[in-house]
Structures are given as C-alpha cells and as structure tokens.
Amino acid sequence: MRQYWWKILSIVLLLYTFIAGLLIKVPTIGNLYETIRNLFFHVPMWFGQLILVTVSLVYSIMYLRKPKPHYDIMATEFARTGSVMGVLGLITGMIWANYTWGAPWNNDPKQLGAAIALLIYLAYFVLRNSMTDLDKRGRVAAVYNIFAYFIYIPMIMVLPRMVESLHPGGKGVEGNPGFGGDSLDPTMRVVFWPAVLGWTLLGTWISTLNVRIKTLEDKKHFS
Template sequence: MRKSWWKILAAVLLLYTFTAGFLIKVPHIGNLKETIRNLFFHVPMWFGQIVLLTISLIYSIWYLRNPNLKYDIYAEAFAKTGILMGILGLITGAIWATYTWGEPWSNDPKQIGVAIALLIYFAYLVLRNAVPDIDKRAKVSAVYNIFAYFIYLPLIMILPRLVESLHPGGKGVQGNPGLNGADLDATMRLVFWPAVIGWTLLGTWISTLNIRINLIRDKNLLNAE
C-alpha cells in the first residue's frame, strides 16, 4: 500500500468518531435529543465535500495552465468523491429532518441550495461523457468545473446566510451554515473535528484509488505526451 500513514490516520480517526460519537455526553437542545450526534456523521459529509471539490478545482486550474491529461484525471476523481459525499449528506440530512423538522424535505434554503449545487456537478459528469475527444473533454470539463465551483460556493456558503433557515446560521441566528457556535460544546468539538479530518482523508483515499486505476487505463495516452 502506498504512503500509508494518513490512511491509517483516517481509519483511527473514524473508529474514534464511531465510538466516541455514540458514547460522549451531548447537550440537550430543543427537540434534537440524541439526534444531535448526527453532527458527527452528517455535517462532516459537507465539510469533506467542500475540501474534495476544492482539490478538484485546483487540479482543473492546473490543467488549464499546463494541459497534462494527468491533472484532468485527478480533477475528475476528486469531483466524483465530492459528489458522492454530497449525495450521502443529502440523504442523511433528509432522514434527520424527518424526525426533527417533521418532513424529509421542507424546502429549506440550504436543502434547495445543495440540491442545485449537486445538479450542477451531475452536469459536470454528463458533460465529460458527452465529449468523445479526450483533450477537448479535459479542457471543456476543466472550464466547467471552475464555473461549477463558483456557483456551488455561494449556494452553500452565502445564500443560506441571507435567508431564514431551519439549519443553524440562517438570517438573524448566530453561527455559520454548518453549525451553531454556541450549541457546540467543548466535548462535541473534540469528536467533530477529528470526524471532519477522518472523512476527508477517507474521501481522498478513495479518490486516489480512482486516480490510480485511470492512470493505468490511460497510460498509453499519458506516455504519448
């Protein structure tokens, strides 16, 4: 296995999350009850997604500066894992919402925002498969990926702050769209941040597997350059 220390770190951090996340004492807030523990599993999906999509963006920019097919493969793999995390985040959010907000989909600005963002990224995957020419595909999808990222970011970071929301951090409420600062006590932070790092590392790991497969698949093209 290649460069294993951070992979072991991912496993350790997630095992820690999955034990401490269930066992620590949590504050009782509103009708959340024990579901506040979802903070350790649902929210890191979104944090991980942001990191992975940002890495994807960087490789897309890199590709446009230096058109090596390798960077396109990197950008695609990280975007795919980011999209996967987004889908999981949306599903877990809907389950959580059913039992706290009363319905799985309440047209909360943040739900709508991420749904649009995910659709934009689905279009990225469709676009990739629609262009048969490899170099053209890489270039067009790199440009589109940059465009998608800068729509995605306002949709999840800015819009939710401007309007009233069931999520923490809406208009007139303190905190940010991810978590409400005051509600997150010290012990919860001790589980939450390792969880974010762990999920992000696992996402990176899965992305690198995808990358390595594609590097082998396209090795003739890569060597030709």
C-alpha cells in the same frame, strides 16, 4: 509505511467518530435530543465534500495552464468522490430533518442549494461523457468545473445565510454554520473536528485509488 500513515489515521479517526459519537454524553439542545449525534456524520461529510471539490478546482486550473492528462484525471476523480460525499451528506441531512423538522424535505434554502449544487456537478460528468476528443474534453470540463465551483459556494454558504432558514446561521436563526466560536459544545468538539478530518482523508483515499485505476486503464487502452 510513510505513505500509508494518513490512511491509517483516516481509519482510526472514523472508528473514533463512530464509537465516541454514539457513546459520549451529548448536550440537550432544543428538540434535537439524541439526533444531535448525526452532527458527527452529516456535517463532516459536507466539510469533506467542500475540500474535495476545492482540490478538484485546483487541478482544473492546473490543467488549463498545462494540459497534462494526470491533472484532468485528478480533477475528475476528486469531483466524483466529492459528489458522492455530497449525496451522502444530503441523505443524512434528510434523515435528520425527518426527526427534527417533521419531514425529510422542507424546501429549506440550504437543502435546495445543496441539491442544485449536486445537480450542477452531475452535469459536469454528463458533459465529460458527451465528448470523445480527450484534449477538448479536458479543457471544456475544466472550465465547467471552475464555473460549477463558484456557483456551488454561494448556493450552500452565502445565499442560505441571507434568507430565513431552519439551518443554523440562517436569517433569524442563531448559530454559526461553520461551528466557530461558541456554536459547538466543547464535549462535541472533541469528536466533530476529528470526524471532519477522518471523512476528508477517506474521501482523499478513495479519490487517489480511483486516480490510480483510471491511470492504469488509460495506459492499457493506449499501449
């Protein structure tokens, strides 16, 4: 039971997010109206994605220091799940933008940065699949993963805040993209932060399942 508690917590938090996120009374802010409920899905997915690729980065560094196959698998699967969550975050963002900004794609700096960042991570998997030597693949992929992460962070967290943007926190736009301080209404905060934890735990769960599957496949292949 001890090893499953966080998985149960993930399910409970996401159920709470879906139910409370659709039923609670939300504040009227600008032209967001009821679409503001997407905040409980779109933004937490990106928070979860950031945490997952950070875990992937840590395992890539660990692999370069001590090339254990398990570290390579962990780095790969956390990056994979993080990329999927990023795609979902981009899609939910486009749906939201269609209602609030008039079109799903507005060439907003944050939209462009997110798309470029996801393409960089897509190249990570293409690079991995282009090599058959396991040790070389692990080392090259680890180096690239570190490179990808430190390009990704400025793309979605730094550059959009330095230029004009439709997103909160952009130049000339009020609000904190990290939702600290008074940027998030108290009634929404009680759903938003549990949603962040729930999506992150779900991503971790999926990643660890994929790690177990890949480990079993490798054992079967090399036995």
